[in-house]
Amino acid sequence: MLARIFPTMKNPHLNMLAAICLALPLAIAVSPVAMAQEGSGCLSGREAQQAFEARRIISLKQAMDAAGRSKDRIINQSGPRLCDVDGKPYWQVNVQGQDGNYETIDLPAGGD
Numbered sequence: 001m002l003a004r005i006f007p008t009m010k011n012p013h014l015n016m017l018a019a020i021c022l023a024l025p026l027a028i029a030v031s032p033v034a035m036a037q038e039g040s041g042c043l044s045g046r047e048a049q050q051a052f053e054a055r056r057i058i059s060l061k062q063a064m065d066a067a068g069r070s071k072d073r074i075i076n077q078s079g080p081r082l083c084d085v086d087g088k089p090y091w092q093v094n095v096q097g098q099d100g101n102y103e104t105i106d107l108p109a110g111g112d
Contacts, residue, residue: 041084042092048082051089057082063091063107072097082109 043051051057060080064070072095074080080093089109096102 057109
């Protein structure tokens with residue numbers, strides 16, 4: 001396929017290298033999301049709600065405002081998650097920033 005786009009690329013090793021270079025950014029972008037989903041240190045939605053009601057954490061909106069990310073758009077692939085990062089609560093959320101880029105961010109959720 002790449003040989004059609006780039007007729008000079010007849011070497012199969014170069015074709016493979018080009019395919020890896022094209023696929024690598026996608027694999028890197030997906031990795032943090034997959035790792036966050038696999039993490040066992042995250043609370044269920046019900047547990048997060050109970051922590052908020054007990055005032056042990058701040059809301060996701062408050063955390064986004066405090067981090068200066070209130071204008072970012074939340075992408076609900078897996079929904080925001082409340083996770084333990086180094087013994088402290090953090091909101092993990094997928095966002096689309098003002099620049100149009102997508103990323104997973106960790107926002108401090110501690111109520112102190």
